[in-house]
Amino acid sequence: MDLSSINPILLVASLMVSATPILFAAIGELVVEKAGVLNLGVEGMMITGAVVGFAVAVNTDSPLPGFAAAALAAGVLSLSFGILTQYLLSNQVATGLGLTLVGLGLSSLIGKPYEGMKSPTLPDLHIPGISEIPVVGPMLFQHDIMVYVSIALVAGVWGFLKYSRLGLVLRAVGESHDAAHALGYKVVRVRMAAIFFGGACAGLGGAYLSLVRVPQWTEGMTAGAGWIALAIVVFASWRPWRVLIGAYLFGGVTVLQLNLQAAGAKVPVEILSMSPYLITILVLVVISARGAHGAPASLGRSFHASH
Amino acid sequence: MTFTKLLTSAAMAIGLASAAVAGSHAEKTKVGFIYVGPVGDGGWTYEHDQGRKAVVEAYGDKVETVYQENVPEGADAVRAITQMALTGADIIFTTSFGYMDPTIEVAAKFPDVKFEHATGYKRADNVSTYSARFYEGRAIQGHIAGKMTKTNKIGYIASFPIPEVIRGINAAYIHAKKVNPDVEFSIIWAYTWFDPAKEADAARALIENGADVVLQHTDSTAPQAAAAEAGGVITFGQASDMGEYAPMPRVSSIIDNWGPYYVQQVGRVMDGTWESVDTWDGIAPGMVGIGEISDAVPADVKAEALAMKDAIAAGEYHPFTGPLKKQDGSDWLAAGETASDGDLLGMGFYVEGLTGDVPN
């Protein structure tokens, strides 16, 4: 066993890339859930983003339009969930699962012509100055732009929820839609906007998978990442910065266990391969034992104005 | 057992009905395929579907092919195969190991339908088995890898610790070691056949730990892309050629080429000469294809690799030829002795020199 072959600088750099798709999807879902809506269709929206992003990037020969299209497509798809749950008051859990089915089916139909193709790559940014700082530079400041966008998004969501008036309205809608309605806020519209935002973020996460992290298109390529994103929101107790911690923790343990295997660590492989899930549970138990909570009170409940 | 009796008689009734149906459009031979993944997986199932297309190309209007994708290996397999037989298939290829017992079970109910099960070991009068000696290709990969590595570290992304995968690791290791005594293998068990994101992470982890050759026994091209990004790392295509990553990082590949076998077996059904056989073919009949060795490989190494390929094809060289010891130092093969198929089929141990344990 030679654990010295694991380079902590590269490890941190890898985990940031590895966690970015989940981070995008989770921060979007956090906003949705803060508005009181539980959308279990993250997997379906992510994979739609993955295929649309890939297709557009290939056709325009440039990744950035791919990301934009992915966000738009997944956002539009999520509106079908929004219309069903907000206007037709359907059950959110079942509709979300239906959205996953639709997304998986639709994506593989769209993706047929793009199998086996290569996508244009997103270059890593080398910002003169900070990216050359020893240790910290290669660890944190030599990533592609979407890694920074994902972190900026977390900061943006945090600031939005905490300081903006609209953020307050959104939280009010999520805590008590009846009270928010009585105060004159448009509950359904706020929620539709949140759902669209969540869909767009999941789409970005999916496109990050198909354009940067993998990068290729294959059927079913999200392989459950959407579910992990949902779990990360719960893990984070609905707090934006904790979403970042959760995603990096999960991504970090995943990358670390692979590195430990590569370095020949004497730990049973079965234990290593279940470690990301076990450690996530363990950390959540520790957090929740200390009494942190925060599920929006109206989460998952339908709202109709004539109540 | 009354239940069993009832079942058999009912099954015979179904069997007769299907035979009558099969007879009604006898002019077209109906060929069925059960796939474990989507045809677009770019690997295992994709290559079986290429085999199906080869059948269509070979026989044109004389055959009709049908397939069902994403058939789980658990409870749904028996139903999927039965429905295929009931709708009039004359021969059914079940293309994953997990379909073994379901294939045998359904075959017993449809004595007139021919079944072909990939990678298993149970046969019946109307069930053949077939598989490919992928380890022959792994030996060639090992040779190239051993010659080309500069860090003397070769990374291996393995799926599940089953004999097929362990055989591949051993074959690659033996031949890498032979040309480069300093070589070390680091193996990551991904516990998946197909998860592009995880495969990409695994490839990066190997590369970051110093590997400059990455071999994979998982099906996606994600490790190829990771190697391309890292630069200076070589890879080999798995299951399909993955030629879009040539000449670097992909320097060669092992291609599952089922087409010739499928064409042959369907032909035998058509002319009535089909019988139950066990086929385990390698490079010689073309079931295992070695993809174009790219120019990134030095000319002498390429020539040696091709010579080894020819020797294996001619039956002059067996990749598991003694003297070989097991990992624990006990003797396995004496000098000049070659491994029996039985030993290879159930291989559950590493050869001497590999580090780490086979997970269990």
Add this chain to the structure above:
Amino acid sequence: MIRLEKRPQPSKIWTVMTPVLAVFLTMIIGGVMFAILGKPPLEAIRTIFWDPLFNAQFASYTRPQLLVKAGPLILIAIGLSIGFRAGIWNIGAEGQYIMGAIFGAAAGLAFYPSDSFLIFPLMIMAGAFGGFVWAMIPAILRTAFRTNEILVSLMLVYVAEAVLASVSQNLLRNPEGMGFPGSRNLSQWDASANREIIANSGMHWGVLTAFVAVIFAYVLMTRHIQGFNIRLTGEAPRAARFAGVMPARIVIFCLGLSGMLAGMAGLFEVAGPAGQISIDFNSGYGFTAIIVAFLGRLHPVGILLAGLLMALTYIGGELAQLMLGVPGASIQLFQGMLLFFLLATDVFINFRLRIGQAEAA
């Protein structure tokens, strides 16, 4: 303006009519999709909805298969629905299903090759126990530390999958299996086989258990005080606490029950249709059952019907792939559409459309 107005009470007619309307809409939109894919739409729709039930050539096989496919979905969904009524979100039935299969199979295999008639009942109990134990992890963490059960139960699915891969290569591996992964075939061993109770009916012990569970759940939820407590906890947690309902007990009861039923479903599958423990033994029943539970409006009879409908689309979808060569993905999309329409049209049960009036508030 079109707006929804709440009905004084749910419409009886629409309760029956919405599924019919939804299926009809799915046929139209699904037909358009098949036409776009270049497949004959009418034939595709007929193959999915009609052929599994009435096709002369193979319906005698597919009809019983509907029960085989629906059985585990119904059994798991019944358990989940009781928890969902109480606001307890067990998303990890898939993991409990796997653990039930492992425990049950292990209990049976320990006695191989005995032919005692006690083995199968023992396996059922072990299967239920396996699912129960796996569900107790989120239950205890929630009651002791208030840890969210959605995350814990979901993460435990992945852990169960790793355990499954491990035991099928080691602990439960068939010693006569030439080193390949996978256990002995339980359905070929008389003492452990989950056989059909009536030949060619599809009615194996698991399907029977599912039907019993439907009746049990109906009685529990409508006639028993515990059912009342569960509903009260879900609808008004504070009121429940004032009424002396112990939330911890409800959590343990609901997760334990749903774990048991999922575990039993796993055992019945592994001893019957699947036959053996293998790396890929599980095929998503635990997740599909969540859909079935909600499609059935969390009502036992609704779940029974929803389970059968889902089974019909699965088997019909398989046939459409076989006979018409439609891509598997289009079937997934079709199922998603059906689900969407079923959920969307449900609105008419509790609301009516009003046209031309000003929006309230």
